[in-house]
Amino acid sequence: MIVPIELTQPATRRYDIRIEELPALRFDRKVAVVTNPTVAGLHKQRLLERIEAPQLEWIEVPDGEEYKTMETVLSILDRLFEAQFDRQSLLIAFGGGVIGDMTGFAASIYQRGIGFMQVPTTLLSQVDASVGGKTGVNNRFGKNLIGSFYQPEAVYIDPAFLETLPPREYAAGIAEVVKMAVMFDKEFFDFLSSHDLRDPEALKRMIARSVALKAEVVNQDEKEKGLRAVLNYGHTFGHVVENETGYSRYLHGEAVAIGMVMANELAVKLGLLNREEAEAIRELLERYDLPTSYPIQDVDEFYEHFFLDKKSAKGKIKFILPGGKIGTHVMRDDLDEAIVKEVLAQFGEGR
């Protein structure tokens, strides 16, 4: 005997990403802001001035990727239980990608899911992490290995929060923007190359276009079964770089910059990108002092580390590369080990 289950839910879930000065937000439900002491020290006042709620909890967790753990998420949940949050309550992620990932994850499992909003305060999280609904924490086996796909109710991107951002973190955000342009939009790449991206007007246009591109991708492939994998351009290599350097030497965006240069070298070798365009990408990255070289000590070991990635299903490495020129992309999982290692060897020579 067979009983079919057919779950018909609203086919479309819709929410807005607003790029503007943070508006006044009035809620008629309990609200908890999750942040860290660094962000709180800089911006607590600016946020509190704008939030009104019958009960407001302020939850600070330690600052840093090393605290992006299940233990921290459980400590957030404990605070919510103590404050008797119910299924109508709301979390607000106020900080960078680490805060956003953990707050989203906490919201997704508190009483089987409550609402959350993103107020990202770093460039990286404004252009990338706050859009798309990936949540998660790290564990001893790797990064983001425990988590969920869970969409926020809204994302508020206020560029004013970036005024206090250290230049290195600013540049790390730009790396992800360059990634979007190289994969999807030549015109956008030209815009990035021809403007000072620290200028407020250019910054705002950069954020908006980057978010729109990412939104298009996520709209087509929320659960990363196809197109969304293109966002891993630079990441397949970058993750190995991060892993080999213990996640301490490079910011994530910096490792992605190195990873894009590595991917581009591979693309050049395969005839998927010409030398001039590869150099144009490198120059754009270097203009913001992003690293573009990395001395690979042991090519074989570097290659083995590709297989630690959770996207390397069934022993195949998926390389995301420019698809012939800037603004296009291709996924290749059929590359000869020898060719990849030849490219890696170039970096071993201190390229």
Add this chain to the structure above:
Amino acid sequence: MIVPIELTQPATRRYDIRIEELPALRFDRKVAVVTNPTVAGLHKQRLLERIEAPQLEWIEVPDGEEYKTMETVLSILDRLFEAQFDRQSLLIAFGGGVIGDMTGFAASIYQRGIGFMQVPTTLLSQVDASVGGKTGVNNRFGKNLIGSFYQPEAVYIDPAFLETLPPREYAAGIAEVVKMAVMFDKEFFDFLSSHDLRDPEALKRMIARSVALKAEVVNQDEKEKGLRAVLNYGHTFGHVVENETGYSRYLHGEAVAIGMVMANELAVKLGLLNREEAEAIRELLERYDLPTSYPIQDVDEFYEHFFLDKKSAKGKIKFILPGGKIGTHVMRDDLDEAIVKEVLAQFGEGR
């Protein structure tokens, strides 16, 4: 500037609940069976005979509600990481409701979600817990407070597993079946009243109808925003009984039986059920030795405990009651405290 996100996913997710002898299952991906020593001791052979997979992990967690914790779920995840499970891998929940809830939760957060299947081995989990996609664990604040909504790929219900089930657990499963009948289907209630539910043919029909009713409810309201709350008939009272007795004196289904009798008394007082029908329900429960009385020591304290429930949003208690007669239901969140306490006081007198 506003960028809209519109997530269009397949409007319908479909899977089958099969009520039949467990068929041979062949997989071309890694599979982990999650179970406990009790179930393994009784049925390991029967399951292993039927599963074929390139890599099969056998994960046993301690038996009992007190181990339905985040720690146990994390220990399951660790085993999966050690066995290098990827996003294509599959979990099989093999046991009762506790195993199903934890395995589903583990599947929902491992690498942001992998597939899982249910092979329930108790009557309670066959007729109720394995259908509907609720997952979760307990913590010091209460039951099922951390979890997710996450649907399995398939549910295999093989009544042969029930042959070894202790009578008390069998009866606890019948309590949830009676709940479905009283809320939704007078004809089914008459069937239950007029058959020996230990007879294999009646058992199979009972499981099928119960699962079909639950499936209809879940199909209409996966995330418990409306109709699904009707499944809490008997639970609002039952949860308090469980809580007051430290989750040790009664099985969940037994507490639900007591809770239904309490809800019925309230319904009789409100003119929503006649005395004859209330007695017919009680008689059916007592035929399977289910408890139908509970000495309430302190009516005020019992009433206060209603507010610990995660469904009691914004300070209102939602009572699910028969809606005029057996086979119908009504939700009332406007009841006068005094009326509820009058009913509770009847039980205080040893009713």
